[in-house]
Amino acid sequence: MGTKDTIYEGLFNYGITRRDFMKFCTTMSATLALSSTSIPKIAEALQQKKKPYAVWLHFQECTGDTESLLRATKPSIAQIVLDIISLEYHETIMAGSGHSAEKALHDVVKNQKGKYFALVEGSIPTKDGGIYCVIAGKTAVEIAKEVCGNALVTINVGSCSCWGGIGSAKPNPTGATGTASVVPGIKYINLPGCPANAENITATIVHYLTFGTLPALDRYNRPLFAYGKRIHDNCERRPHFDAGQFVRKWGDEGHRLGWCLYEMGCKGPMAYQNCPTVKWNDGISYPIQSGHPCFACASNDSWDVFGPIYNRAPHVPGASYQATADKIGAAVVAGTAAAVATHAVIRTFLGYKQKERFSKEKNEADKMK
Amino acid sequence: MFDKGPYVWQPQKLDMFRKSRKAQDKRLYVWQLPVRLSHWLNILTITTLIITGYYISDPFMHAISEDQSIMAKMRFIHFVSAHILIASAILRIYWLFAGNKFARLKEFFPYTKEKRKEAIEFIKFYSFLKKEVHHPIGHNALAAISYSFTYFMIFLAILTGYALYSESHTGFFWYLAGGWVFGIISDGTIRLIHHSVMWVLTAFLIVHVYIVWLNDNIEGNGLISSIFTGYKIYHKD
Numbered sequence: 204m205g206t207k208d209t210i211y212e213g214l215f216n217y218g219i220t221r222r223d224f225m226k227f228c229t230t231m232s233a234t235l236a237l238s239s240t241s242i243p244k245i246a247e248a249l250q251q252k253k254k255p256y257a258v259w260l261h262f263q264e265c266t267g268d269t270e271s272l273l274r275a276t277k278p279s280i281a282q283i284v285l286d287i288i289s290l291e292y293h294e295t296i297m298a299g300s301g302h303s304a305e306k307a308l309h310d311v312v313k314n315q316k317g318k319y320f321a322l323v324e325g326s327i328p329t330k331d332g333g334i335y336c337v338i339a340g341k342t343a344v345e346i347a348k349e350v351c352g353n354a355l356v357t358i359n360v361g362s363c364s365c366w367g368g369i370g371s372a373k374p375n376p377t378g379a380t381g382t383a384s385v386v387p388g389i390k391y392i393n394l395p396g397c398p399a400n401a402e403n404i405t406a407t408i409v410h411y412l413t414f415g416t417l418p419a420l421d422r423y424n425r426p427l428f429a430y431g432k433r434i435h436d437n438c439e440r441r442p443h444f445d446a447g448q449f450v451r452k453w454g455d456e457g458h459r460l461g462w463c464l465y466e467m468g469c470k471g472p473m474a475y476q477n478c479p480t481v482k483w484n485d486g487i488s489y490p491i492q493s494g495h496p497c498f499a500c501a502s503n504d505s506w507d508v509f510g511p512i513y514n515r516a517p518h519v520p521g522a523s524y525q526a527t528a529d530k531i532g533a534a535v536v537a538g539t540a541a542a543v544a545t546h547a548v549i550r551t552f553l554g555y556k557q558k559e560r561f562s563k564e565k566n567e568a569d570k571m572k
Numbered sequence: 573m574f575d576k577g578p579y580v581w582q583p584q585k586l587d588m589f590r591k592s593r594k595a596q597d598k599r600l601y602v603w604q605l606p607v608r609l610s611h612w613l614n615i616l617t618i619t620t621l622i623i624t625g626y627y628i629s630d631p632f633m634h635a636i637s638e639d640q641s642i643m644a645k646m647r648f649i650h651f652v653s654a655h656i657l658i659a660s661a662i663l664r665i666y667w668l669f670a671g672n673k674f675a676r677l678k679e680f681f682p683y684t685k686e687k688r689k690e691a692i693e694f695i696k697f698y699s700f701l702k703k704e705v706h707h708p709i710g711h712n713a714l715a716a717i718s719y720s721f722t723y724f725m726i727f728l729a730i731l732t733g734y735a736l737y738s739e740s741h742t743g744f745f746w747y748l749a750g751g752w753v754f755g756i757i758s759d760g761t762i763r764l765i766h767h768s769v770m771w772v773l774t775a776f777l778i779v780h781v782y783i784v785w786l787n788d789n790i791e792g793n794g795l796i797s798s799i800f801t802g803y804k805i806y807h808k809d
């Protein structure tokens with residue numbers, strides 16, 4: 204790849220026009236929630252900067268993030284994200300294989316020490332010496348330590364590399380976790396999601412190239428521009444939520460009319476991401492728009508504590524899969540009511556002290572003349 | 573006429589007799605106004621919060637037309653009740669320090685040796701192992717334990733409630749009121765706690781009202797009316 208080119212020249216070689224380029228800069232500025240005055244800044248940075256080196260690591264994952272990146276219908280985002288960086292190593296799309304692929308990775312780590320982006324997809328198994336994910340004779344833990352430890356910044360693409368994702372759901376047989384806990388102390392940013400949104404990946408890199416810093420982060424190291432707002436507050440079905448119009452069965456009238464998916468288990472009220480505004484696949488749609496409830500894929504323990512995907516009633520940790528908080532709660536209340544009723548019956552048989560007092564009073568009253 | 577024969581019901585006479593006895597009963601002022609006020613606010617708000625909260629979690633009523641805004645109203649009522657509950661809690665906390673002996677903080681931690689014995693006595697009494705039990709003037713030790721537990725549950729509801737509230741009401745004030753909780757536990761856990769407290773408080777409500785009614789019946793101590801008037805009745809015997 205023409206790594207010596209500037210980003211702009213690289214794009215130009217792929218047949219992207221200046222008009223497309225400016226459109227891209229505008230989209231990035233919008234995604235990053237920057238004012239329009241930053242568009243020329245982004246354009247300038249991308250025209251002058253050399254392509255940064257980047258490697259993309261795959262660990263325990265489904266390649267969904269790569270798919271999400273490559274599946275864009277228009278070439279713009281997918282092509283651009285692959286073209287604004289000089290991607291030296293990416294198992295799914297690289298031409299080289301075997302030793303030559305490994306060499307490419309090692310060259311970047313050695314020659315560009317502290318200057319390259321490490322994009323990581325997939326969780327890292329830590330149990331049993333990390334043997335559940337081994338590439339070229341090295342465990343994922345070792346690779347992450349070497350590659351992420353020497354990177355300028357690690358970009359965790361998708362929930363798995365952020366905190367383990369679905370691989371870390373109970374009972375977490377491989378001890379899966381994210382890069383930050385395997386390689387402590389690295390500079391990193393989390394772009395969780397299942398998969399992560401290509402637009403947010405690109406915008407994060409563009410932000411870094413333009414301003415030389417990571418965007419503002421939240422408490423989970425997620426960029427605020429992408430994860431600062433709640434889905435529920437930007438959802439186009441929200442008026443139906445407030446009205447009390449809910450889908451109750453797949454394909455019922457409400458579902459066809461686009462009512463709120465809350466009762467179908469929507470986790471939009473606890474999920475933070477820009478899906479409703481940026482959407483997916485070049486702005487075509489996103490889960491809720493297409494009639495499926497959100498399951499909070501970008502939250503760090505959505506699999507274990509956010510409850511079943513198609514049910515709102517939360518799970519109780521330690522209880523069996525079917526035992527939701529509501530079932531347990533209803534059982535506790537019913538049990539209490541039954542116990543109280545039984546108590547009342549027994550008490551009535553045994554009689555009350557007041558009744559005794561009352562009959563004593565009657566006796567005494569009888570004696571009075 | 574009264575000498576022989578079966579018992580003849582004479583309400584006037586009995587009434588006279590009881591009045592004379594009543595004069596010997598002691599009426600003690602136990603629950604001061606702030607305690608009663610706070611208790612009634614709690615009943616009103618918590619009952620409302622349980623009903624509206626359950627609706628929020630499982631919208632059992634469905635709107636027939638677009639303009640009904642059932643969920644919006646339920647949430648509005650939930651939040652207004654929540655703010656009133658806070659007012660009641662503040663009042664009660666103040667009275668933990670300013671109130672009479674029966675309202676103070678110490679009353680809710682009955683961990684002295686006698687108090688522990690008293691609690692066991694009451695457990696025996698409620699499980700029919702003992703026929704009689706001596707009722708102290710304020711809360712008995714067992715009741716006190718159940719109330720500190722309940723207050724803790726209400727505290728959890730408020731803490732997690734205001735955390736959830738800060739999701740839709742951003743800003744520094746709401747961050748202080750509850751948003752910071754997200755730094756410690758995740759959204760799913762906060763909702764699980766908030767939701768479970770509803771069930772715990774519902775169970776408490778059943779037991780509590782039953783026990784209060786039971787004691788009123790057994791003792792004739794006017795316990796139910798005491799929470800209106802503040803006075804409990806202590807019989808001579």
Ligand code: HEM
Nearest residue numbers: 614615618619710711712715719722777781784795796799
């Ligand atoms: C959700 C509803 C309720 C809650 C959370 C609740 C809670 C409490 C608490 C915390 C106390 C201790 C008072 C204090 O010193 O601060 C208390 C006492 C009391 N409550 Fe309730 N209560 C509820 C409903 C009721 C109802 C419906 C009644 C009447 C039928 C009632 C009657 C009483 C009485 C008589 C006492 C004094 C008990 C004693 O002498 O130990 N409560 N309640």
Ligand code: HEM
Nearest residue numbers: 621622625626628629654729730733734736737763767770
């Ligand atoms: C005894 C007190 C309370 C009870 C029993 C109660 C009950 C509930 C329940 C069952 C839910 C549904 C939770 C779910 O499944 O997602 C809920 C939601 C909520 N409650 Fe409470 N609650 C109480 C007090 C409070 C307080 C003090 C606040 C403070 C503002 C509060 C604010 C909220 C909020 C913000 C929600 C979420 C509403 C939404 O998602 O639209 N609650 N409550």
Ligand code: SF4
Nearest residue numbers: 438441463464469471
């Ligand atoms: S569909 Fe989900 S995110 Fe949208 S309003 Fe309903 S609950 Fe909220």
